[in-house]
Amino acid sequence: GQNIDQPTEMTATEGAIVQINCTYQTSGFNGLFWYQQHAGEAPTFLSYNVLDGLEEKGRFSSFLSRSKGYSYLLLKELQMKDSASYLCAVVDSNYQLIWGAGTKLIIKP
Amino acid sequence: SQTIHQWPATLVQPVGSPLSLECTVEGTSNPNLYWYRQAAGRGLQLLFYSVGIGQISSEVPQNLSASRPQDRQFILSSKKLLLSDSGFYLCAWSSGGDTDTQYFGPGTRLTVL
Numbered sequence: 001g002q003n004i005d006q007p008t009e010m011t012a013t014e015g016a017i018v019q020i021n022c023t024y025q026t027s028g029f030n031g032l033f034w035y036q037q038h039a040g041e042a043p044t045f046l047s048y049n050v051l052d053g054l055e056e057k058g059r060f061s062s063f064l065s066r067s068k069g070y071s072y073l074l075l076k077e078l079q080m081k082d083s084a085s086y087l088c089a090v091v092d093s094n095y096q097l098i099w100g101a102g103t104k105l106i107i108k109p
Numbered sequence: 110s111q112t113i114h115q116w117p118a119t120l121v122q123p124v125g126s127p128l129s130l131e132c133t134v135e136g137t138s139n140p141n142l143y144w145y146r147q148a149a150g151r152g153l154q155l156l157f158y159s160v161g162i163g164q165i166s167s168e169v170p171q172n173l174s175a176s177r178p179q180d181r182q183f184i185l186s187s188k189k190l191l192l193s194d195s196g197f198y199l200c201a202w203s204s205g206g207d208t209d210t211q212y213f214g215p216g217t218r219l220t221v222l
Contacts, residue, residue, distance in 0.1 A: 031208060042199055042213035043153070050208075087152070097211065101152035 002026045004100035006088050011106045012078055020073045020086050020103045028093020034062050034073045035087040037102065043087055046073070075105075083107045111136035115200050115214035122221055128173075128187040130217050132200030135181065140202040142183040143211060144175055147197040159183060160205070195221045 005023045012018040024032070031050040035043035049055055049064035049071060061074040073086055085102040092098055112135045122128060134140050144156040155168045157175035165175050172191060176184045183200060197218050201211040 033210070040218075042216045045210050045212065048208050048210060089153075091209070095209070097155070099153040099155075 002092060002098050004088055004090060004098055006086075006100045006103045008101070009104045009106065011108060012075075014078055014080060014107055014109050016078050017074065017076050018078060018105065020075070020088075020105065022071045022073070022088030022100060024069050024071075024088070024090045024098070024100075026090050026092045026098055029066060030091040030093065030095060032062075032064055032071050032091070033087075033089045033097070034071075035089065037085045037087060039084070046086075078107050080107050080109070111202070111212065113200060113202055113212060113214040115198075115217055117217060118215065119218045120220070122190050122219065124192055124221055125189050128185070128190055128194070128219070130185040130198055130200075130219075132183040132185075132214055133181055134202045137181070137202070137204065139180060139205075141205050141209070142177065143201040143203075144183065144185050145199040145201065147199060149196070153199070156185070190221045192221050195219055 003025045033048050034046040036046050037043040047062040049062050052064055052066055054061055054063045059076045064071045085104045087102045088100040090098045114133050141160050143158045145153045146156055147153050157165055157167055159165050159177045162177055173187050197216050199216045200214040203209045203211045
């Protein structure tokens with residue numbers, strides 16, 4: 001079967017750095033997405049990785065290792081508005097998007 | 110730029126009543142369209158997707174149905190709602206390009222009582 005694993009919940013302090021991990025076992029791989037979802041709102045696109053390595057976009061970076069079936073989202077200089085759920089999703093061999101359950105990130109002052 | 114609309118934003122319906130949720134996309138042609146459901150505290154469950162007018166693929170057998178009467182319009186329906194149909198319903202579109210990023214509408218929160 002296909003599986004995406006993310007921690008259910010994480011807590012971090014304002015101004016700090018946090019890394020949210022995602023591991024996957026899917027039938028094939030054609031890319032990995034990270035989305036941010038604030039409570040009661042729709043997910044918004046953050047990043048897309050298809051090649052190994054780090055993609056940096058402002059305070060957010062996303063890393064991919066295809067050989068390890070592993071990705072992480074790195075958030076720097078945390079702000080209170082970063083409190084949200086972060087969803088990892090993998091494109092499988094049929095170009096279907098397989099979603100993780102999401103990681104709820106709580107930022108404390 | 111592209112925008113996606115959903116309505117209504119919230120809905121409270123009795124068990125056994127019908128349902129119709131609408132999604133429209135502006136600023137793009139021939140988009141891929143998707144209906145998802147998200148139960149409280151859970152991940153996204155793909156219900157239906159469409160690559161063109163009248164072309165609907167169902168991912169999960171259930172009492173819901175979808176239709177795409179126009180290129181940029183996607184409708185989710187039910188003849189008789191169940192309690193288990195409660196959730197957050199999200200419509201999304203993608204261009205079908207290389208990365209095929211999905212962009213979500215604001216969602217409809219459905220409560221079935």
